[in-house]
Structure formats: C-alpha cells, structure tokens
Amino acid sequence: MISRRSFVAGALASAGALCISAPGISLAQNGGIARFVVPFAPGGSTDHLARLIAQAFSSISKQSYIVENKPGGSGLVAARDVFRAAPDGKAVLPITPTFVISEYIRNDMPFSVIKDFRPIGMALTTPLILVVNAASDMHTLQDIKSFAENKKRPVTYSTAGIGSVPHLSMQELSSRSGIPMEHVPYKSGGESQIALLSNQVDVSLLTPVEIENHVQAGKMRPVASTGLKRARTYPDIPTLAEAGIENYEVIYFTGFAVRSSVPDETVQQLSELLQKSLKEPNVIETLTRNGDIAHGTIAEAQDLLEKNNQLWARVVKEANLAESHKS
DSSP: OOOHHHHHHHOOOOSSOOOOOOSSBOOTTOOSEEEEEESSOTTSHHHHHHHHHHHHHHHHBSSEEEEEEOOOGGGHHHHHHHHHSOTTSOEEEEEOHHHHHHHHHOSOOSSOTTTSEEEEEEEEEEEOEEEEETTSSOOSHHHHHHHHHHHTSOEEEEESSTTOHHHHHHHHHHHHHOOOEEEEEOSSHHHHHHHHHTTSSSEEEEOHHHHHHHHHTTSEEEEEESSSSOOTTOTTSOBTTTTTOTTOOOEEEEEEEEETTSOHHHHHHHHHHHHHHTTSHHHHHHHTTTSEEOOOOHHHHHHHHHHHHHHHHHHHHHHTHHHHTOO
C-alpha cells in the first residue's frame, strides 16, 4: 500500500530482475543467487519495496539478490514457492497483514503462515486513515454515528475487496463502535477511492499516501487514524482510540519472512542485513514518504505478527468471514 510514484522516485531499479553484488556482510552459505519472491505483479507498492531492499541487500552483502514476481492466488503462489525452497535463507517473501489474514480466511492453504514461516524483520509500518468526501458534513467519528442514526441506514464504505485489511478493520470498527456499516467491495484500491470521491459511498479507510493528493486537493477529509499514536503525516487528526474506541489499533506493515526451517544463524544474519539496509540514505528517503521506518529486528516483527494473529483470528471468526469466503 505504498505509492508507486514514491517508490519509482526512490528505487533505482527496473521492472525486470534486480541483481547487484558488492563486498560487505558475508551470509552463511554465500554464493549463488538469492531471491525476493514477490506475490504481486511488477510495478506495485510491494514490488517496489522489495526491489529497494534487494538493491540494498546486494550492495551491503556479498550475495547477489534478484526479484522474482509470482502473482496469483492472493499471494499463495509466491508463498508456496518460498515454502518449498531450500532452507538456506535464499528465498525471501515480502509479507503484509494480508499474509496473516489468509491463515484464517482461506480454506485451501497448503501450509500454515504461522508455523511454516518466520520473519526476518519489518521494513515499513503505517496506520490507516478513516476518510470522508470533503463535501460531507462529517468531521468526527461521532458525526459518522449521527449520520447513520439520522439517515436510518448503515454507513457505506468502500474497499479493494472482501478479506482486505480495510474490510476487516472497518468490520472491527463497526463492532466496537456500534455504528452500522455496509461493505461495498471493489476490484482495486483505485476504484475504491473513486467511489468515495464520487459519493457512491460514505467513508473509506486508506493509507496516508493514498489520500495525500486528494486531501491536498480538498477532495477528501481525514477523520481519524487507526494507530495508538497519531499519524506522523496527520498529527492534528485524532486516533480512533482517542475518539472513544478504546485500544483500537490497526497497523499496516510490510516485512520479510523465510521458511521456518532456515537455521537461526542465517535468519539472524538476514535480519542484521535488513537493519543495515533500513539505514541506507536512499531507503530512508523513500520509506519516510510512505510511512514509518521499522527497526528491522526479529523481535519487533514477531510482536507485530502476534498482535495481527490475535486480531484477525478474532475478527474473521466474529464476522463469520471464513465460511463466506470458502471456494
């Protein structure tokens, strides 16, 4: 959920495979080609982040890294590739909250994302922003609740699809706030934004980078953010916790994982390499335009994944989404 425009500006890589090698940190079993296996087509936000980090990995280490795009199955194709790879740490999978959600919403997983993968670290985190059309009379969460009461109908919200992070986040908000809400799924994030801009829906939940241009153009208005602390890019906007939804927190992240059978030493070396990469000037410049740079540690990643596991397992169960999503 990082803007393509921002990543193109910061990542010096083409849409093809990126491969650079330079002296530096020596990983275990050095030699050969290591891969970032991206679960989306070239040109998207996760793809650009993977290329940026692959470039940094290659520049710092003695290992050559390439980016392979393996879209399909809502991330299942890429995850299966990494799951079946040799346990040497040379197949790295970019992960987002969708990776965790798939554990609970799909019934066709050939592996467990919890037991069969382990994180090397997070690269980027960001809260989501609850937004309305700027022409709307709604300025606060209470206004949204009053809107539903006065209109005597649910508040409609757009997302990029069933089971997406915004979908489940709004499901949680509706449950916790008592505001009746109706999900209107679209095929893409772009269509979801257009729906709000054209008043086809009442509210939406988007990343700071997705709303930036629309807010500056006076077309969208931010109402609240989903972090426990206020969004760095919107410090005047209260969090949902401040608006009365106690301890409400949803953080969108992008991190990296390998199969669980990779040796501890190799996982630690990869994590240290990620931490060094996140301190590279071009990486800092690019990521700060899209969110908050993570620390890249294993402990940080494990903590965030554990919180996500607990949150999404409960939300999917309460909303009965696993059954409705079965193929």
